[in-house]
Amino acid sequence: MPLEGREIGAPEQNLPLTQKIWDMNWGFILLICAVASVGFVMLYSAANGSVEPWASRQMIRFAAGMAIMFVVALVDVRIWLRLSYPLYALALLMLGAVEVMGVVGMGAKRWVEIGPIQVQPSEVMKITLIMAMARYFHGLSLEDVRRIRWLIIPLILIAMPAALVLRQPDLGTTLLLIAGAGIVFFAAGVSMWMFGAVIGAAIPTAFFAYQFLHEYQQKRILIFLNPESDPLGSGYHIMQSKIALGSGGVFGKGLVQGTQSHLNYLPEMRTDFIFSMLAEEFGMVGGLILFALYILLIAYGYAIALRSRNQFGKLLAVGLIGVFFLYVFINIAMVMGLVPVVGVPLPLISYGGTSMLTLLIGFGLIMSVYLHRDVEIQKR
Amino acid sequence: MRGKGNKEKSKTFTRRSLMIAGGQAGLMSLLAGRLYYLQVIQSDEYSMMADENRMNIRLLAPLRGRIMDRFGEEIASNRQNYQVVLIREQTGSVEKTLEHLSELVPVPESDWARVLKETRRKRGFVPIPVMENLSWEEFARINVHSPELPGIQLEVGQTRYYPYGPLFAHTVGYVGAVSERDLQNLEPDPLLELPGFRIGKNGIEKYYDLSLRGAAGTSRVEANAYGRVIRELDRQEGRPGDDLVLTIDAELQKYAAERMGQESAAAVVMDIHTGDILSLVSVPSFNPNSFTTGISHKEWRGLQNNPKRPLGNKAVAGQYPPGSTFKMIVALAALEHGAIGMDHEVYCGGSTKLGKHKFHCWKRGGHGKLNLREAIEQSCDVYFYDIARKVGIDKIAEMANRFGLGETLGLDLRGEKVGLIPTKDWKQAVKGERWQVGDTYNAGIGQGYVLTTPLQLAVMTSRLANGGKAVTPRLVKQKQQPLKEGEEVPEIADLGLNKTYLRYVLDGMFDVMNGKKGTGRASKIKVKGWEVAGKSGTAQVRRISKKERLTGVLKAEERPWEEREHALFVAYAPFDEPRYAVSVIVEHGGSGSKVAAPIASDLLKEALRLDPVRNKTRSKFVVNPPATEEDDDAS
Secondary structure: OOOOOOOOOOOOOOOOHHHHHHHOOHHHHHHHHHHHHHHHHHHHHHOOOOOOOHHHHHHHHHHHHHHHHHHHHHOOHHHHHHHHHHHHHHHHHHHHHHHHHOEEEOOEEEEEEEOOEEEOHHHHHHHHHHHHHHHHHHOOOHHHHOOHHHHHHHHHHHHHHHHHHHOOOOHHHHHHHHHHHHHHHHHHOOOHHHHHHHHHHHHHHHHHHHOOOOHHHHHHHHHHHOHHHOOOOOHHHHHHHHHHHHHHOOOOOOOOOOHHHHOOOOOOOOOOOHHHHHHHHHHHHHHHHHHHHHHHHHHHHHHHHHHOOOHHHHHHHHHHHHHHHHHHHHHHHHHOOOOOOOOOOOOOOOOOHHHHHHHHHHHHHHHHHHHOOOOOOOOO | OHHHHHHHHHHHHHHHHHHHHHHHHHHHHHHHHHHHHHHHHOHHHHHHHHHHHHEEEEEEOOOOOOEEOOOOOEEEEEEEEEEEEEEHHHOOOHHHHHHHHHHHOOOOHHHHHHHHHHHHHOOOOOEEEEEEEEOHHHHHHHHHOHHHOOOEEEEEEEEEEOOOHHHHHHHHOOEEEOOHHHHHHOOOOHHHHOOOOEEEOOHHHHHOHHHHHOEOEEEEEEEOOOOOEEEEEEEEOOEOOOOEEEOOOHHHHHHHHHHHOOOOEEEEEEEOOOOEEEEEEEEOOOOHHHHHHOOOHHHHHHHHHOOOOOOOOHHHHOOEOOHHHHHHHHHHHHHHOOOOOOOOEEEEOOEEEEOOEEEEOOOOOOOEEEEHHHHHHHOOHHHHHHHHHHHOHHHHHHHHHHOOOOOOOOOOOOOOOOOEOOOHHHHHHHHOOOOOHHHHHHHHOOOOOOEEOHHHHHHHHHHHHOOOEOOOOEOEOOOOOOOOOOOOOOOOOEOOOOHHHHHHHHHHHHHHHHOOOOOOHHHOOOOOOOOOEEEEEEEOOOOOOHHHHHHOOOOHHHOOHHHOOEEEEEEEEOOOOOOEEEEEEEOOOOOHHHHHHHHHHHHHHHHHHHOOOOOHHHHOOOOOOOHHHHHHHHO
C-alpha cells in the first residue's frame, strides 16, 4: 500500500499500542457491559434466583468475548480492509462445507466441526459479508455506485451466502444477511429508485416464494397472522409470550416472580423469549430502560461511523450497527407478536455463546474503526 | 478530484446514515408503542390469562356417608384402601423397582404390563397406581422396605366397603365408576369427572346418592406448564356425605338370609304400625364389594346366567300369583259389600262346576260344609270360588287396591314393581277380551291374572294386622329432626273397614296356625303371648292338565324345579298385640304350608326375640335415640 508523506497537522496514521488503549472508547464499552449485565440478571432469574448454571457461563463467555473484542479493536482497520475478501471467501467455503458435511441440529444443518470446535458459518458470514460490502463500496466512486453494472458483483456476493443459508434452512438469517448488506448499499449511496425497484419486485416474489417455503415456515407465517387460531400448537409460543408481557404491567412482577416464565408457560425463556421474561418481571419500565440502553449503543455506533475519515470504516460501522439494530428489532417485535417467530436472539442478552461472540467481534470492528478514525485509505 | 469526490461521498453517507437512523428510530417507537399497548392497555386481560394459566383447581373427594341399620350397625362404610403408586422419575429403573417390589408382594402379570405401559405414556412425576386394596400386612412389609424402593410410594385412599357382603346387596345396592350415561343423565357435579370417583349404582346407594355423596372440597394449586403442582394456594374442605340410618335390623336380616339357605326366595319383615322394613331379603345374592373394585367378566357372567337370578331383588321386583294368601282380600270384599254374611256357608265336594269347566279344590275329597272362618283355616278353594263369584272381580280389585296390592308403595328403591290386580276393564283394554266368570274363580284363589310382590303381601298383612290402617313401608328412618311445637306425628289413614268383619277374618288367620285343621299348624309358635296368625299360599306355575288330574298329580319333588309351585306364606305376630308382619316366598318351593310357613314362623319368632322392647341389651345400640323413637317402638 503506497503511503504518502505525512503533512503537518495531519492526524497520526500509526498510533502506538499504549496510545490506542488510552484512546479506547470507554463509554461504548460501558454500554455494552450494561446491556450484557441485564442479560446476566435475567439468566439469574431464569435459574430461579441462582447464578448457576446460566448466568455464570454467560459471564465467562462475555469475558472471553470482551478479550477477543479488544484484540479485534486494536488491529489496524487497514488490515481488516485487506482481510475483508479473504475472510468472506473463508466464510463462504465454510457455508459450503455445512451443505456437504454439516451437523444436523434442531431440524437444520447449521454447524460444521473444525477439529474440536463447532462453528456456525452463517454467524461468521453476518460479519464478513458486511466487511466485504464495505470493502467493495470503499473502492467505488460515487458515480460508479449509481451505475447498475457496478452493483452486479456485490449482488452476487450477497446471493451466494444467502442461497446457502436458505438451504440449511434458515430463513431468518438469510433475511438478516440481505438486510445487513442492503444497509451498506443504502449508506454507500446506491440510487433510491433502485431500492424502490427491488422492494417493488420483492413483494410479488415473496408471494411466489411462499409456495416454496417449508411447511413449518409457512405455518409460522400463518400463525403469526392469527396466533389465537392455534393456542395449543405453534401459536402457543406467541400467545404465552404476549401473556407474559401483558401480565407484567407497568412495573412488573419482580425479579424471579414471573409466573409465566418460572412455571414454564413461556417457551425458550433463556434464549429467544428472554425479553418477555424481562418485561414480565420488570414491566414496561424495565422494557423501556433496555430500549434506552440499546438506543444509546446504536447512537454511539452512528457517531463512530460519522466521525471516521475513511469510507471503509464508515460503511463497516453503519453496516454492523444496522445488523445489530435489526437483531434487536426483530427479536422484540417477534416476542410481541409483530413479526413471525424467526429464531433471532436478543443481542447481548439471550443465552448462547455463538451470537455473543459474533456480536463482540462486531463491536471490536466498530471500535477499530473508532481507534483508526483518522486513517486515510486509498481506494485500491 | 479525489478530495472533492471524497467530500461528496461523505455528504451522501451522512445523509443516508441519518435516513437509516431515522427509520430505526421510527421502528423503535413502534416497539415502544406496542409495549405500551400490551402492558398498559391490555394488561388486565393478560393478567387474567396468566392467572388462568398458573392456577389449577383440584377437587377433593368427600367421604361418602355411611349407611347403618336401625341400631347403628354399619352396613356400608368406607375402608382404608392401601395403594402402591410408582413415580417414574424417582426410580432408577421401573423394571428393577417392580422386580424388587414383587419380592415383597407379588405383582400380578397384567398389572406389571399396565404399569410399564403407563410409565411410557405419562410424565415422569405423575404417580401411577401399581396395586390397591392391599392387606395391612402387605402394606406394612412394603413400608418397612421403602428405603430400598425409590419411586415407590404408599397411599391410603378410601373405598366403599360392605362389611356384611351379600347380605344387603339388593337393598343397599353398590357403588361403581361413573359411566358416560351417568354423566348425561345425572345432575352436573364436578365430582363426577374426578378420576376414580364412585357413585351409587343401585338400591339405597343410588336413591340417596346425592345426600350420601356430600360436596367436593377444592384445593387451588399453582401448577407449571407440565401440570406439576408447585404449591397449594388455598384449600376449602368439602362436606362429607350424610350418614343414613335404615329401618333394617341387620341381625334379623342375617338370620333370615341364613334361614332361607340355598332356596331362590324372598322375605319381608315389617313393623305393622310404623311401616319400618326390618328385613328385606332376596336370595341368592351377590357380593357388592366386587362391584366397588370392578367385577371380573367371569363373575358377572356367572351372576347373569344363574337361574335363581341373584342380581334381581325378588322382594320388591319379583311378581308372583299370591295364591291363597289373597283369600283374606276376597273374604273382606265379599263381607264389606254385603255379598255374604258372616254366617255364610258353602259345601265343598272337592270341586265345583261352571258350565263345562270343573274348578277343583286343592283337597281332592273336599272339605264338606264350612263357614268363612273354617274356609280360611283350611284354605278351601271351593268356598272362595263361590264368594268371589257373588261379589265380583271389580269389588275384589277395589279391596285389593286398598291393601296396597296392584300399586307401588313408594319404597326408597328403584325397580319396585306394581304387580297386577285385574278388572273387567283391564282385560278388555289389554287382552281385548270379555271378563269371564271363570276368571273371577281363578282370581278368587289368587291365581289367574293376579300378581303381587312379596313387599305388597307384607304390606297387605300389616294393614290387616294393624286394624285396617293404611301403613306404608319405609326403609329409611324418618329424618330425626325434633318435632316442632304443636306438631303431631301424622296419624296413619284408616282404610274404613268394618272392624267386626276384619276381626272375623283375622280369627280365620289365627286358626290357620292354631286351629286343629289349620294348614300352617305345623309351624305354630308355642310360646305364650307370641301366637302367630297367618295364611299359606301355593301358586301354580302351570295349569294342571286333565290327564294329570286322572293319573294323579305328581308330588312337587317329582317334577323339574322350574315347574314346581311357588310356596308362599304371610303371617303376623303376636296375635293379641300385633307387631310384626312377614311375607315369604320360596320360588318353586312346593307347598306354601310345608315350605314357606316354617320360615315365616321362624322369622317372626326371631323378630320377637330381637325386639328391643323385650331385648333390653339391644336398645343401647340405638344411636341417639330420639324421644319419639321409643314411643314408636313401644306402640
